[in-house]
Amino acid sequence: MNKEDFFMLKDNIIYFDNGATTLKPKCVIDAMEKYYTVHTSNIHRGDYKASMITNKLYDNTRNIVKEFINCNSDKEVVFTSGTTMSINMIVFGYMRKFLKKGDEVLLTKSEHASNVLPWIKLAEEIGIVIKYMDLDSEYALTVDNVLKSISDKTKVISIAHVTNVIGDVRDINAIGQICREKNILFCVDGAQSVPHMKVDFKMANIDFLSFSGHKMLGPTGVGVLVGKEKLLNDMDPLFYGGGMNSFFEADNTYELKKVPTKFEAGTPPIAEVIGLGEAIKYLMNIGMDKIHKYEIELKKYLVSKLEGNKNITLYNKNSNSGILSFNVNGVFAQETSIYLNHYNIYVRAGNHCTKMLKDNIGIKNTVRISMYFYNTREDVDKLVNVLNNCNDIFKIVL
Amino acid sequence: MDSNLKREIILDNYQEPMNRGLFDDDSYIRVKANSENCIDNLEFMIKVDNDKIVDIRFDGEACAISTSATSIMIKSLIGKSIKDVKNILTNYKKMINEEEFDSEILGQLNVYDEICMQPNRKNCALIPSQAIDEFLAKIEKM
Known part of the structure; x- marks a missing residue:
């Protein structure tokens, strides 16, 4: 749906790499162009007309985010450069200050590097203990396995809501409830879920939620x-x-502003924040439940078409999101993605920044289809047709 | 070289590469090579004796181009003196980077003389030379 709003799709491209980044609708590009052509100005510092327009748009994006993910106040919304920066801020701005040696942090092996490496670094610095919760036979995290992993020393659970290779949707409402009862901090990496489904910050009792605009x-x-x-x-x-800052003096005294401003030093990405606001309005206008339902149905359609192909191994056909990871048997993932590019089908090959997942699924690299609402059944049909007729793959890629 | 023949040589070396598989042996020097642009990630073990490369082995995950290039490179370098190895590497890198090179001494490595037409594959073809360069830097320090 809404294909006509995306410039790149007019070029006969099938874009299945939405887990990496998504296309941008015209309204987002227009809003950013307007900032650059009509009201360029810095925020919170000018008394002129353009500055007031910019201030209003920038500040209002916090309210849009608040409404979108249902947090308590716009003071809880901090703009960062992306999920990676958000998680690093949590780990090195909060956890380093309050965790102690021996405190346990629970992760999984299907987390993205950005939700593993900061914790590894913190373990190196202050001696926290990282534990990886077990995944089930379909590489998903069950609530039971969360419960089994918790000990008296567990202080933090930090997980993706939706993982970026397997696409399993974690039950964050149940896990958040467990965290509330056991006084555990609950950090959610929403990079792959917030764009695709309704995420309710309050309902899931999330302490920290991170996500990316792009x-x-x-x-x-x-x-x-x-x-x-x-x-x-x-x-x-x-x-x-x-x-x-509120003030700083030559005697080294200083005072910081209140949240969220104290976390936004320097000139922020103003055009980008305004663009993000437009993107969220666009998504809310379609409806997150509608988007999620559409993607699941499209994935089921794709799975039903590929399941019969004995030449293809599917790794996560049952996960409840628009992500499907697979390999053409005997073909390295990258060759498959180069082959698909020959037909203007854009996918991703690799370990997708989840290098530890190999411990579970036994292979390091996969081809990943990650869908969005602008993908269609016709896109899926073309992909399936190309994959079903890939006997000449090496003739094309070599 | 005919493009079908090139493809055949690349495919043969991809599907049945020379000396795949590593083992523990302290007489070998180990180096790793990976690419920032793609997912190739290979490890090499190389044995040098009396200024000659006597064995090269490798393992890891890599695409058809870097796996085959590694296999052909191994065949080309075993038995060669360090001086000859440097000469082959220099000319190989020149070929991949579209500079003038001596095709005579590259032998089967010439199958990659048109890889520049796929710019994203150039780094794949350079994976083995990256590893051998690192190996050479290591032995020079020894």
Whole structure:
């Protein structure tokens, strides 16, 4: 649906790499172009007309985010450069300050590098203990396995809501409830879920939620950290400078501004924040439940078409999202993606930044189809047709 | 060289590469090679004796181009003196980077003389030379 809003799709391209980044609708590009051509100005510093327009759009994006993910206040919405920065802020701004040696943090082996490496670094620095919760036979995380992994020392659970290779949807409402009962901090990487389904910050009792703008129709270079206000008040910024301080003196005294401003030192990505606001309005206009339902149906359709092909191994046919990882038997993932590119079908090959998942699925690299609402059954038919007739793959790629 | 023949040589070396598989042996020097642009990730073990390369083995995950290039490179370098190895590497890199090169000494490695037409594959073809370069830097320090 809504294919006509996306310039790149007019070029006969089938874009199945939405887990990496999504296309941008015209309204997002228009809003950013307007900032650059009509009201270019810095925020919170000018008394002229253009500056006031920019301020209003920038500040209002926090309200749009608040409504979109249902947090308590716009003070809980911090603009970052993306999910990676958001998680690093949580780990090094909050966790480094409050966790102690021996405290346990629960992750899984299907997490993205950005939700593993900061924790590994923190373990190296202060001696926290990282534990990886077991995945089931379909590489998904069950609530039972979460419960089994919790000990008296568990202080944090940090997981993706939807993982980026397997696409399993974790039951964050149930896990959030467990965290509430056991006084565990709950960090959710929403990079692959917030763009595709309704995520309710309050209902899931999330303490910190991270996501990226560019994976949800927005521009690159902007993302969001949503944190409970009390936690954000206690969290230290990683960057210090203009815009985030109330005063500083020659005797080394200083005072920081309140949340969320204290986390946004320097000139933020203004055009990008405005573009993100437009992207979220666009998504809300379609409806997140509608998007999720559409993608699941499209994935089921794709699976039904590929299941009979004995030449193809599917790794996650039952996961409840628009992500399908597979390999053509005997063909390295990258060759398959180069082959598909020959037919203008864009997919991703690799380990998708989940290098530890090989411990579970036994292979390192896969081809990943990640769908969005602008993909259609016709796109799927073309992909399936090309995969069903790939005997000449090496003739094409070599 | 005819493009069908090139494809055949590449495919043969991809599907049945020379000396795939590593083992523990301290007399070998180990190096790794990977690409920032793609997912190739290979590890090499190389044995040098009396200024000659006497064995090269490799393992890891890599595409058809880097696997085959590694296989052909191994065949080309075993038995060669360090001086000859450097000469082959220099000319191989020149060929991949579209500079003037001596095709005579490259033998079967000439199958990649048109890889520049697929710019994203150039790095794949350079994976084995990246590893051998690192190996050469290591032995020079020894």
